[in-house]
Amino acid sequence: MGSTNGTDVSIPVIDISSPSLNVAKDILEAASTYGFVFVKNHEVGIPPEDIQGMFDLSRTFFSSPTEVKAECSINSSKAGKNRGWLSMHTETLDPAHQKRGDFKEAFNIGEFLNGKANQPLPAPLALEEPRIARFADQCHDLCNKVLRLFGAALEIPASEGGASWFSQRHDRAKGPSGSVLRLLYYPSVPAPPDKTDIRAGAHSDYGSVTLLFQLPSQPGLEILTPSNTWAPVPVNPTSLPTPPILVNIGDLLSYWTNGLLKSTVHRVIFPQPEEGEQSEDRYSIAYFCHPLDEARLVSVPSRAVKEFRSAEGEGQKIKVGYGGGVGEADEIMTAKDHLNRRLAATYGLKEEKPEAS
Numbered sequence: 001m002g003s004t005n006g007t008d009v010s011i012p013v014i015d016i017s018s019p020s021l022n023v024a025k026d027i028l029e030a031a032s033t034y035g036f037v038f039v040k041n042h043e044v045g046i047p048p049e050d051i052q053g054m055f056d057l058s059r060t061f062f063s064s065p066t067e068v069k070a071e072c073s074i075n076s077s078k079a080g081k082n083r084g085w086l087s088m089h090t091e092t093l094d095p096a097h098q099k100r101g102d103f104k105e106a107f108n109i110g111e112f113l114n115g116k117a118n119q120p121l122p123a124p125l126a127l128e129e130p131r132i133a134r135f136a137d138q139c140h141d142l143c144n145k146v147l148r149l150f151g152a153a154l155e156i157p158a159s160e161g162g163a164s165w166f167s168q169r170h171d172r173a174k175g176p177s178g179s180v181l182r183l184l185y186y187p188s189v190p191a192p193p194d195k196t197d198i199r200a201g202a203h204s205d206y207g208s209v210t211l212l213f214q215l216p217s218q219p220g221l222e223i224l225t226p227s228n229t230w231a232p233v234p235v236n237p238t239s240l241p242t243p244p245i246l247v248n249i250g251d252l253l254s255y256w257t258n259g260l261l262k263s264t265v266h267r268v269i270f271p272q273p274e275e276g277e278q279s280e281d282r283y284s285i286a287y288f289c290h291p292l293d294e295a296r297l298v299s300v301p302s303r304a305v306k307e308f309r310s311a312e313g314e315g316q317k318i319k320v321g322y323g324g325g326v327g328e329a330d331e332i333m334t335a336k337d338h339l340n341r342r343l344a345a346t347y348g349l350k351e352e353k354p355e356a357s
């Protein structure tokens with residue numbers, strides 16, 4: 001899939017601090033072209049010191065002894081589904097093309113209830129629970145701002161919920177969701193032996209929107225462009241001292257919009273250090289924003305979505321994201337069914353039967 005080292009793409013950088021219809025149309029355009037967009041985080045947004053604090057915490061956690069991390073392994077019965085620590089190679093994001101699992105560790109933190117994580121946390125993270133809860137809240141609020149802009153740009157009729165159509169379905173006061181805050185660590189390793197080895201295999205994200213935080217001098221993220229070539233995503237495409245936050249569209253927003261918004265395939269490659277130079281570790285943080293578990297994946301009531309669907313060919317299967325993300329126009333799932341399906345594929349688990357309702 002895709003040739004390596006494609007041409008650079010210029011992912012738009014958008015200022016959403018004063019939302020307007022123009023801003024909404026700009027972000028929609030980026031989301032339906034690349035599926036990726038940077039939002040400015042300079043002077044407004046998530047305070048840089050809070051982001052830095054999370055990266056410091058992540059470093060402390062991943063450098064802890066294995067026993068400390070393993071206490072809350074994703075495979076342990078107490079961690080809860082899709083939560084806890086993933087050791088190297090536990091997740092295989094592109095099982096069709098990888099011989100070995102991803103060269104990364106991760107820690108997944110699900111939703112908080114009244115500032116408390118709904119899962120056991122290992123000591124280094126438990127000590128900072130309020131900080132993590134605040135950061136997850138800041139991420140969720142930013143996602144809701146972005147979702148409102150999509151609602152506005154799609155001109156959803158007021159009688160159907162208007163610009164709040166998506167954000168209503170992400171209102172955490174109304175019930176649980178699969179949202180996950182994930183710390184990621186890609187250790188530097190000697191040149192991997194197999195050409196299918198990769199830091200994070202090609203995939204699309206499963207939720208509605210993802211926020212991604214990266215650090216200067218730790219590149220590696222690539223997206224599959226509309227011309228089917230891999231293009232690097234810069235860590236900070238601006239000269240602003242505070243890097244913008246990368247937002248990407250996940251499969252659910254693609255479902256909801258019949259593919260108008262693109263759930264773009266991406267991956268993380270090993271760095272290519274100069275001769276004799278040591279490759280760098282990479283730390284990143286992702287917030288996977290998911291709708292309420294019970295949200296139904298029907299088309300949004302929007303003329304633009306309907307017109308897009310007709311232009312693509314009514315009755316055709318909708319191609320959404322990557323691997324397992326193909327839906328039928330008349331197949332209605334809930335967000336929870338969809339998440340279970342995707343998790344079954346990447347962890348090699350058996351698909352959980354939908355609960356009887």
Ligand SMILES: O=C(O)CCC(=O)C(=O)O
Nearest residue numbers: 184200205221268284286
């Ligand atoms: O670490 C990164 O830059 C990307 C991670 C990612 O795409 C994911 O975990 O879904």
Ligand SMILES: [Fe+2]
Nearest residue numbers: 203204205266
């Ligand atoms: Fe991803």
